Amino acid sequence: xxxxxxxxxxxxxxxxxxxTTYCNSSTTLSNIQWYKQRPGxxxxxxxxxxxxxxxxxxxxxxxxxxxxxxxxxxxITATQTTDVGTYFCAGLGAGGTSYGKLTFGQGxxxxxxx
Amino acid sequence: DADVTQTPRNRITKTGKRIMLxxxxxxxxxxxxxxxxxxxxGLRLIYYxxxxxxxxxxxxxxxxxxxxxAQAKFSLSLxxxxxxxxxxxxxxxxxxxEQYFGPGTRLTVT
Numbered sequence: 001x002x003x004x005x006x007x008x009x010x011x012x013x014x015x016x017x018x019x020t021t022y023c024n025s026s027t028t029l030s031n032i033q034w035y036k037q038r039p040g041x042x043x044x045x046x047x048x049x050x051x052x053x054x055x056x057x058x059x060x061x062x063x064x065x066x067x068x069x070x071x072x073x074x075x076i077t078a079t080q081t082t083d084v085g086t087y088f089c090a091g092l093g094a095g096g097t098s099y100g101k102l103t104f105g106q107g108x109x110x111x112x113x114x
Numbered sequence: 115d116a117d118v119t120q121t122p123r124n125r126i127t128k129t130g131k132r133i134m135l136x137x138x139x140x141x142x143x144x145x146x147x148x149x150x151x152x153x154x155x156g157l158r159l160i161y162y163x164x165x166x167x168x169x170x171x172x173x174x175x176x177x178x179x180x181x182x183x184a185q186a187k188f189s190l191s192l193x194x195x196x197x198x199x200x201x202x203x204x205x206x207x208x209x210x211x212e213q214y215f216g217p218g219t220r221l222t223v224t
Contacts, residue, residue, distance in 0.1 A: 001173065009154060033212065042204060043157065045212035088156060090213075101172070102213065104149075106156040 002027050004091045006105025014113050019076040021108035023089035030094040032065055032072045033102065037086040069094075079112045086110070117141045118216035120205050126222045127195050135190045135219050137205030145208040146188040148172075148180060150201040151218075157204065163188055195223040 003026040013019050023032065031050040035043040047056055049065035049072060056063045062075045072089055086109045090102040118139045127133050137146065144165045149157040149172075159172030161180040169182055177199060181189045192199055200223045206213040 006156070035213075042215040042217055043213075044215070048211050090157075101159060101162065103159075104157040106154060 002091065002093050002101075002103045004089060004103045004105040006089055006108060008108055009106060010109050010111070012111045012113065013079050015081060016078050019079050019083070019110055021074050021087050021089075021110075023072045023091070023105050025070045025091045025103075027070070028094050029069050029091040031092045032069075033090045033092070034063060034072075034074055035088045035090060035104075037088065037107070039085060041085075043088060076110075079110070081112050081114055084110055084112050118205060118207055118214055120203075120216040120219050122219060123217065124220045126224065128224055129196055131195050133192045133195055133221070135192075135203055135205075135221070137188045137190070137216055139186050139205075139207045139214075139216075141207050141209070141214060142185070143207035143209040143214075144185065146182070147206040147208070147213065148178075148188070148190045149204045149206065150174070150199075151204060152201050160190065160203075192221075192223075195221075197223045199223050 006023045031048055033048045034046040036046055037043045047063050052069050053067045054065040060077045064073045086107040088107045089105045121136045147162045148160040151157050158174050160178050161172050163169045163182045166182050179191045203219045205216040
């Protein structure tokens with residue numbers, strides 16, 4: 001079945017440093033979504049990327065979708081303590097048994113030291 | 115955000131007991147999902163339902179069952195709980211693009 005691998009599992013940064021998490025799918029995706037889960041909270045939708053090579057920005061967050069629609073990244077510039085949490089990518093299957101289902105990556109736990 | 119609610123929020127149960135986790139939504143969404151979250155494993159899909167008459171197994175359905183009582187209600191049952199079902203369980207709904215998650219149920223099986 002479809003697998004989505006996400007690295008790194010953990011990232012510790014000093015406030016003001018940049019952060020990147022990467023996602024790779026075993027199959028071509030219809031789209032990819034990103035979620036953030038604050039400590040003790042539930043996942044909250046951040047963004048969806050649909051087109052090959054798409055790049056979207058939300059303030060200090062930059063999301064990219066690979067040309068082959070099998071990989072994606074989230075980059076945070078100049079991290080702040082409010083960025084702490086777990087970031088998940090989730091790929092939507094393009095067909096077959098993966099159709100209509102999101103497969104989540106393992107998540108990257110971001111810690112920001114003030 | 116109280117559009118997706120889960121009960122109970124915390125539960126400790128013993129091995130072999132039957133337990134039901136409940137999910138209700140006021141968003142009017144047809145699609146509902148049950149996930150479990152374990153450290154280092156992300157969110158894994160247990161069951162999903164695209165409407166009241168459509169229920170499908172996810173990647174880790176063994177040991178679980180579900181019931182879609184109405185558009186707004188989707189329950190997850192553990193027929194005979196075992197310790198490796200200790201996890202954080204999330205219900206989610208979806209229409210169109212994004213999924214909306216409930217607050218989660220932390221289940222401990224001793």
